[in-house]
Amino acid sequence: MTGPTRETVAVVVVTFNRADLLARVLDGLAAQTHAPDAVVVVDNASTDHTRDVLDAATVPGLQRLHLTENTGGAGGFHTGVAAAHEQGFDRVWVIDDDVVPAPDCLAVLMAQDEACVTAVREDRSGALVEKAATRFDLANPLHARPKRSMVETDFGTRAAMPERVAVENVAFEGFLVRREVIDRIGLPDPAFFIFYDDCDYAIRAREAGYTIWAVRDAVLVRQLDFDQQHDLAGWKGYYMYRNLFAVHRRHGRNALVRLKPWLLALAVVVLSPLRGGRGEARNVWRAVRDSRDLATLSDVARPARPA
Incomplete structure (x- = not known):
């Protein structure tokens, strides 16, 4: 008798001008007790010393994809997942350039016989900072924010978590996803550029019938603080609003939820003197207008049609 077939796994890392953080990620991947079969690094046209870091990397199976323009995290993950899928790997593990996996992180995830699993993040002090939603409500139009609860607020500490939590x-x-998921729902949508591309992909997976499990003992250490919410008047704020509105348009469970972006935009404009001022007001109106172009999945992200 032969034993069970070992699943292959490719890691996809997207980076842009954060060479020193990338070096930590690659060191963490090189130290995994379950060695990945490939590490696909998508470089979004970095202008720092990213190439030097990659030249010095010792991680096995390194593949380098140097893009000629910055396609954002969404474009990078689209490119990297497509490359890993085309090469036939059984699973694909997507990693940003500002997290470092514990040595057994991939081994713990690969031991889960599930199509969709995710690691749980902590900060450098060891505090739980996992913000994956345990309830993301796209059915109630009265909720200004669809994220109603998340792992961090539900449990407080990693020790208080059960072994697995549905998110x-x-x-x-x-x-970490099996290739059957990619076959069924397609690729991450590069049209998002940054923010909410991962949220959209998770919703698409759940709409296809998959459960996503956050695995308590698969530890990722986040190297940076969460500060996105403080840039609502800047260029990041535009993408945060536009893409949140696109998620409502794509996945809202009823007409009122799909119309909610207009109400949210109006509320932001009214409150903008107390928040981000004219910059945030301009961002939100541009965002609600431009989100109409993202109301449906991009053609390049759709699953391939059977030959």
Whole structure:
């Protein structure tokens, strides 16, 4: 008798001008007790010393994809997942360039006989900072924010978590999927550029019938603080609003939820003197207008049609 077939796994890392953080990620991947079969690094046209870091990397199976323009995290993950899928790997593990996996992180995830699993993040002090939603409500139009609860607030500490927790969205910081998921729902959508591409992908997976499990003992250490919410008047704020509105348009469970972006935009404009001022007001109106172009999945992200 022969034993069970070992599943292959490719890691996809997307980076842009964060060479020193990338070096830590690659060191963490090189130290995995379950060695990945390939590590696909998508370099979004970095202008720092990213190439030097990759030249010095000792991680096995390194593949380098140097893009000629910055396609954002969404474009990078689209490119990297497509490359891993085309090469026939059984699973694909997506990692951002600002997290470092514990040595047994991949081994713990690979031991889960599930199509969709994700690691659980902590900060450098060891505090739980896993913001994956345990409830992401796209049915109630009265909820300004669809994320109603998350792992961090539900449990407080990693020790208080059960071994696995079902989550309704993820970050592309430790999400592991089997190729059957990619076959069925397609690729990450590069149209998002940054923010909510991972949320959209998780919702698409759940709409296809998959459960996503956050695995307590698969540890990722986040190297940076969460500060996105403080840039609502800047260029990041535009993408945060636009893409959140696109998620409502794509996945809202009823007409009122799909119309909610207009109400949210109006509320932001009214409150903008107390928040981000004219910059945030301009961002939100541009975002609600431009989100109409993202109301449906991009053609390049759709699953391939059978030959």
